[in-house]
Amino acid sequence: MVIGATGQIGRVAVGALARDGWEVTAVSRGGGRDEGWPAGVRAVGADRGDDTELAAVIGDGCDVLVDMVAYGPEHARQLTSFxxxxxxAVVISSVSVYEDDKGRNFDTQAEPDGFPVYPVPLGESQRTIQPGxxxxxxxxxxxxxxxxxxxxRLPTTLLRAGAIHGPHCRTPRELYFVKRNLxxxxxxxxxxxGESRxxxxxxxxxxxxxxxxxxxxxxxxxxxVDPDAPTAAEIAAAIDAVMGVETETVLVDGPPPAPSVGDTPWSVPVPVVCDMSAAERELGYRPVVRYVETLPDTVAWIERRLAGGRDxxxxxxxxxxxYGDLFDYAAEDTWLKS
Structure with a gap:
């Protein structure tokens, strides 16, 4: 059973599980289907926030429950009740749960000297922030x-995802460069x-x-995470290659020189690069794609969403x-002229 089946991860995971021989029930609020799913996938509508609805779709039980949308401790207690x-279970989490040895984390990054300085690569033994x-x-x-x-009682694999990318993403970082090219x-x-990772x-x-x-x-x-952690400048160049455009990149040492200027969704003062050796060791994991291989689909998806001059x-x-206004071109032009 896959909860959040029509989200960006769920669409791909349902297909992967079905093709691996599982009988898959794809659960989403709308009960929709993805055109790429095998015919045997059963799609049902249910609100995972409603215990009665979730209990009904679980029915007599399932061998594996995959949860894309579990968010807080109340969802953990909900799953435990079943x-x-x-x-x-397999549940999606985030690398944002980590904090560094000085107690800095993603929630402190806006403070002076508040961005976390993690080991490179960052392993799962790194301590995590206090729940709240x-x-x-x-x-x-x-x-x-x-x-x-x-x-x-409930064996669970938690997957701490990095900067998730692919079609159907509601916050695609690639938008920053795709729209500029458009x-x-x-x-x-x-x-x-341009060295942020x-x-x-x-x-x-x-x-x-x-x-x-x-x-x-x-x-x-x-x-x-992916096998590669390209820099912001490398990502920009890769998107240019996909879109067939040539651009000039102005690199600035240090932080953004002015508000909304040079502050890409990847812009971090120190690298956030994760270690995948535990997954390789425990699951026999090997990556199936690299970042640049997936870019054409991501770029095409963004272009379709912006078709016709859509805001x-x-x-x-x-x-x-x-992120606020990522496309303050007037501010960029003013800074460039100065």
Whole structure:
């Protein structure tokens, strides 16, 4: 059973599991289907926030429950309440649960000297933040803490995803460069010398981890990222290649020189690069795609969403909410002229 089946990860994971021989029930609020799913996939509508609806679709039980949308400790308790009907679980978490040895994490990054300095590569033994209700990260930490504590009753693999990318993403970081190219912006500014590295995670590689964890139940937390962690400048160049455009990149040493100038969705002062050796060791994991191999589909998806001059804030409201105005061209031009 896959909860959140029509989201960006769920669409790929359902297909991967079905092709691996599982009988898959794809659960989403709308009960829709993806055109790429095998015919045998059963699609049902249910709100995972409603215990009665979730209990009904679980029915007599399932061997594996995959949860794309579990968010806080209440969802961990919800899953635990069905432990007698679930063989094992695979639940999506986030690398944002980590904190560095000085207590810095993604929630402190806006503070002076607040960005976390993690080991490179970052392994699963790194400590995590205290659970709470304050943020996405603290709630994900609460989800993890409760599920790991009941591993004897409900074996659960937690997958700590990096910067997720692929079609159907509601906050595609690639939008930053794709829209500039569509708008014929042939000069762009990138902070931190273009060397920022924030580890991406393809929906295809996450789906492969889900597929492997489904047949190797256990209680564990594993990183879920791509084999490569390209720099912001390398990502920009790769998107240019996909779109067949030539641009001039103005690299700025240090942080963005002005508000909304050079501050890409990958711009971080120190690298966030994760170690995948635990997944390789415990699941026999090997990546199925590399970042640049998936870019054509991602770029095409974004281009379709913006077709006809559609306002990017309408096409990607969550992106606007998370990052603010990514396309303040007037501010960029003013800084470039100066």
């Amino acid at each position: 432990a007698d009907r679930i063989g094992s 209700e304050a943020s996405y990260s603290t709630r994900k930490a609460g989800l993890e803490r409760e599920l790991l504590a009941v591993g004897d 708008d014929a912006r042939r000069r762009r500014v990138i902070a931190y010398g 924030f580890h991406p995670a393809s929906v295809h590689n996450i789906a492969e981890l889900i597929r492997l964890a489904a047949v190797r139940p256990g209680t564990r937390a594993l990183n879920a 990017w804030r309408e096409a990607y409201p969550k992106m606007f909410q998370a």
